[in-house]
Amino acid sequence: MSNISTSATELVESLDQLNQQLLIFSATLKNSTLPFWLPGVTATTLQQAADLYTDICYRDGRDGRTTISQHGLIGASPELIEATLRLNQAKAEFQRVATHYHLSESTELQQELRRRSETIAGLLHRQGASRIHLKQCYRRIPVFETCPTKIGFSWYTSGRSIRKLTPREAEEMLLKMDTSQPHIQIQLQAVGQLRPGDMLAQIQRQVPVMRANPVWKQKDSTLRKAQNTSLPIIVALNSDNPTLPAYNEPPLSPPEARSRVERSDLKIDPQAFLPSLRVHRYLG
Incomplete structure (x- = not known):
């Protein structure tokens, strides 16, 4: 207490x-x-x-x-x-x-x-x-804390997190589900056919986020510092010329389709190997 x-x-x-x-x-x-x-x-x-x-x-x-x-x-x-x-x-x-x-x-x-x-x-x-x-x-x-020359805003819709799993870890996750269901049984059989050294990728798609791309132009260099932003950015303004940096106005809603082209050397099979876990196999 x-x-x-x-x-x-x-x-x-x-x-x-x-x-x-x-x-x-x-x-x-x-x-x-x-x-x-x-x-x-x-x-x-x-x-x-x-x-x-x-x-x-x-x-x-x-x-x-x-x-x-x-x-x-x-x-x-x-x-x-x-x-x-x-x-x-x-x-x-x-x-x-x-x-x-x-x-x-x-x-x-x-x-x-x-x-x-x-x-x-x-x-x-x-x-x-x-x-x-x-x-x-x-x-x-x-x-x-210093005012950028300009700030570009754009939606980032291709974010995802990838967690590597061993076949044993994937099997343990499946066993915690309703194993009486046929689709779980099929996935258990599939993971049981893997070799111990095989690795799997559990993929979680991330929600679209707004990304800010500020640019500071100096005498001999240009500084860029991209970052995600979920709140308006507080920007220090020059007291002699208190104007906002140049900026664009992106759509209020994120695009529905992925804007990034899939890489030709993609190492993860886009087809889910264990759909119930969002788990994919590595290619090659």
Whole structure:
């Protein structure tokens, strides 16, 4: 019991720090007079932008596995840059503490923080919040402390994660399924015919993400730094010429088809070998 109490105390203190930085950041952002761009929104105000960044609670009807995504650009003064950096530090510290105490697996700690999250929602003038949304607490706000010459936005739809499996590991995963089903039996027979040294690839397609491609042109060089972005980028603007860098406006929705051409030397069979596990064989 004392361990839960100690954990909850440190978590609440960390959450209080996060809350304080959220409020400072939100107030600083809403007082900004610098230009900004949020696509697909009419009559946009900085209050709407602040809501995107400070939304750290679940809402009714929202899938807890997903986060709200929105790209764009927010021109920033030195004060807003500093507030952003401090908020990101508070996010990192809360993630460290929450991960250390396995918050995502602890019902007791989640209940302890639920009351505090309702207080946060009230301070941010938000209704309907029920509990902390960990993914949205953890994700950092993208920030450029120097203004790029231009920023290109594009949808990345070809992302996937690949996990290598041995035949034995694949068999163990299949045995945890309903082995009375004919399609599972067929897959067990198939994996049983593999040699011990064979390797398999379990493929997970990733959801489309917006990618930002900023370019900084200097006297003798050009710096590029591509990164995924699920929130508008905070961009430091030149006080002498406070204008946003050049940018394009991509479609609001990702393309349905893959835009990348399949490689001719692809080493993974595109046909699933064990469909129930999304497992493929290596070619050659």
